[in-house]
Amino acid sequence: MKKALQQTLQTAFQAAACALLLATAFANANANANAADEKEFTVIKAGRMVDVETAKVLTDQLIVIQGERIVSVGPAAAGKIPAGARVIDLSAATVLPGLIDSHTHLTSNPHEHGYSSLGTSTVRAALYGVRAARDTLNAGFTSVRNVGADGFGDVALRDAINDGDTPGPRMIVSGYAIGIQGGHCDDNLLPPEYNDTGRGVADGPWAARAKVREMVKYGADVIKICATGGVLSKGDAAGAQQYTLEEMQAIVAEAHKLGRKVAAHAHGTSGINDAIRAGVDSVEHASLIDAEGIKMAREKGTWLVMDIYNDDYILGEGEKAGFLPESLVKEKEIGQLQRDNFRKAFEGGAHMAFGTDAGVYPHGDNAKQFFYMVKYGMTPMQAIQAATINAADLLGKKKDVGSIKAGKYADIIAVFADPLADVTSLTKVGFVMKGGQQIKMARPD
Template identity: 75%
Template sequence: MKMKLFVLGAMFGALGLAAGASAADKIVVVKAGKLVDVVAGKVLTDQTIVIEGERIAAVGPRASTAVPAGARVIDLSGATVLPGLVDAHTHLTGNPTQHGYASLGVSDIRSALYGAHAAKVTLEAGFTAVRNVGAGGFGDVALRDAINDGELSGPRMRVAGYALGIQGGHCDNNLLPHDFHYVEKGVADGPWAARAKVREMAKYGADVIKICASGGVLSKGDEPGAQQYTLEEMQAIVDEAHKLGRRVAAHAHGASSIRDAILAGVDSVEHASLIDDEGIKLARERGTYLVMDIYNDDYILQEGEKAGMLPESLAKEKALGQLQRDNFRKAYKGGAKMAFGTDAGVYPHGDNARQFRYMVQYGMTPMQAIQAATINAADLLGWKDRIGSVSVGKYADLIAVKGDPLADPAELTRVNFVMKGGAVVKDQAAGAR
């Protein structure tokens, strides 16, 4: 009996030591040589970030911010630290080498498995949160849940499930002949059918509702500038989604589809390639975010044919790409709110940060481009209280680069340190320990 008590006591003592060690390990201190304060829009030097568990407990100058005893110290004094980046328009289950007819041979299950790979690559590229605006088979819902449960490595995710659209439109699948009688599962024609489809997406786990207000580039048989959903249909979708606590993202290239989407009350307009002065004015007045993917034109025109994109898609992109970039400049100068989004999945996952160069080239300062991918995108996702800045109470989602991203936005394509929720995901930073 005494021996049993001795053994039990030893076991509980060991558990106590383990618990104590675990508690100490939960305090992490990051020493930042430079820290990009996206809220104030300036760079701070010699900062200390104290992290308890998943969240930031303190941020301040190194000289006046105490380092708790026993804390793990990560020395990034030779680097620039930023909040984790946010991409508000991704398709993590999309394979950029399997567009067009090649996509017909890919099952929803296979896409979801590919998404697990893409999620890891995206996180390691410095994007600690994404909004995934469309995936077959609710693959993005499954991916989000597996990440949240700690089974897979990946960013925080807001997900849409199937994108909603009209029969024969951009969000339908028009590659198969009539013999198959195939209609994509997000198709809903008419206001009440559209309301029912919103309810279905919410039922099966969608955080956000994605709609196709216009034709698209990579779809067959439609024109990007042509409106698809009507104002009445979009109003029904937005009303139903907002009642259910879901925001709405509208794929819209053409001016009329952009106008009606904003009038219907969508929370963001995606692409916005042919936005006109009226659309910019409406977006500014109503606080609608524009999410303009102005990098992927490069990939489509350079690699699209090899990736299986249809000849008509390449022709549409040639006609649209430069116009979208020029209208990005007009929208920015016109005072519209803008959030960072790239359409990842059209191009290889992990290359998201290549877009920063174009955002600066077409009008933004480097700080404004970074803000679009941090505080602005966090606000659009409905997570401004959780992510988007290095602030007390927010998740400890941090990245670091060796150089100065305000002098050269390309530095953000070379992220060498990533932390998500206080856990180090990637550490290639010189001097980190």
């Protein structure tokens, strides 16, 4: 009996040892494969390259990429292509950093607004986000900040993209937007017998602090709040202040303590100014910003993210997309004012980052906003900078994205035109690379 037990134990030990050796062998093989992958180079020949940091266009550049990051950038005449490197010839194109949209809602369907949105579950919205993420990436936007999604669908989408389950841009996400009961961030479409209150609702400083903690607990990278009413919500005035200064100060203090930035939805003047006083990192929309708000934003370094394209879609497609009649009235009241104030804010020296409110209009059309940014005061280079280094700074990702520079992710796009002569050419991105992986190559006919 004792001998049999010893033989059993010896057999088990040998099996375990064999399994350990096999596991070690597989681990070493994987490590060697990964090491081999890391040694693989890709080289882009750029006929023209937009250096957004110096605001210059460089010609005949070699961009050397190893793995997912850029190794070197420099003149082709002085550069060397590593042996065995994959070469992508963009000599006939203008190469730019991957674009960044600082205000998106990837899980929102632009064809289902108002009451038509009530039949969409949070799971279905998240699945819709898969398509929206793909369309956004194919349009040349390799990073986005998603500021508001039900069911933490944006958290799930971010994680799926990061895990390689679905293609999409790099995502900074907020989860639910936080706001007052009955305000822009509440659910106001159902009658009182449903007793329906939005998950992001928090009234009072301590409740608002607790809501920040909840968003962080479930994966939020950034905190989104509603300082004023909105255009697309029911029963509130877009310009009316909702959160008090005291409530916003509590939110900002809690978020910053937890290492999160705060984005404040704010259309109205008093809400914009109190949000800036409270220390938010960005003001979204900023439609009715005044001279005092522009001055404070400039002095405090508060970013303005003004979505000046989607007025076209709301007023042009609003009825078909299910926008509430009162939303169309509100948009007519403030849409042009926002564009005029965009010009004033830019001329006043405010910090401006590109953001479009994608999801209000169809995903993938983000670059249509460049036309209006130029129309209302920016040069094409300044508009491109707003969507690259400026937006990267706002997102807290300037070390990794926003320009074509050694050490940064190889997030690179190209157009077969000159976007500095015609900024609308950015709506026809022909080449997309994210993290060294080619996503798209569509040469012109």
